[in-house]
Amino acid sequence: MIGRDTEGTYDARDGIIKVYTPANLSDETTKRNFDQQIVHEFVHLIIQRINPDVGHLKWLDEGTAYYATGQLEEEMQSKNRYFDIPTFEQFADPDYFDKAHGAAYFYSGLMVKYITDTFGPDTLNDIIRQPEQEHMEQLLSMPLDQFFTKWHDAMLNK
Numbered sequence: 388m389i390g391r392d393t394e395g396t397y398d399a400r401d402g403i404i405k406v407y408t409p410a411n412l413s414d415e416t417t418k419r420n421f422d423q424q425i426v427h428e429f430v431h432l433i434i435q436r437i438n439p440d441v442g443h444l445k446w447l448d449e450g451t452a453y454y455a456t457g458q459l460e461e462e463m464q465s466k467n468r469y470f471d472i473p474t475f476e477q478f479a480d481p482d483y484f485d486k487a488h489g490a491a492y493f494y495s496g497l498m499v500k501y502i503t504d505t506f507g508p509d510t511l512n513d514i515i516r517q518p519e520q521e522h523m524e525q526l527l528s529m530p531l532d533q534f535f536t537k538w539h540d541a542m543l544n545k
């Protein structure tokens with residue numbers, strides 16, 4: 388699912404986490420990625436238990452998993468400029484993850500981090516519990532496209 392040696396899935400239908408186990412876990416980076424992947428899938432499990440509707444909002448689902456696991460933090464440290472920040476149309480496209488691959492995880496994670504940094508973790512919690520657009524706009528105090536522009540500008544100035 389992301390550009391690493393480890394891969395995993397959480398399937399809400401059978402409630403089972405599957406993580407590909409690399410043949411050799413003696414390499415420190417491989418081991419850390421593997422551990423993060425397990426936690427990443429576990430975050431999906433928790434989100435699904437709280438509200439299965441989040442599964443329809445891939446940026447929120449994947450962004451929260453990527454952010455909460457520390458995968459985002461690690462990727463942020465390896466980049467000093469962001470070249471491929473999506474437009475609102477790209478980000479809102481249901482196929483964004485298929486089209487952008489790893490970048491989709493990165494920018495979704497940055498969006499979740501931005502919401503958390505700006506409004507606090509309780510607001511992220513509220514969004515996950517009730518992710519309907521109207522409720523989200525109420526929590527963010529503005530229409531989603533306007534909020535996206537604010538985030539986009541903040542990312543450009545990184």
Ligand SMILES: [Zn+2]
Nearest residue numbers: 388427449452
């Ligand atoms: Zn995921």
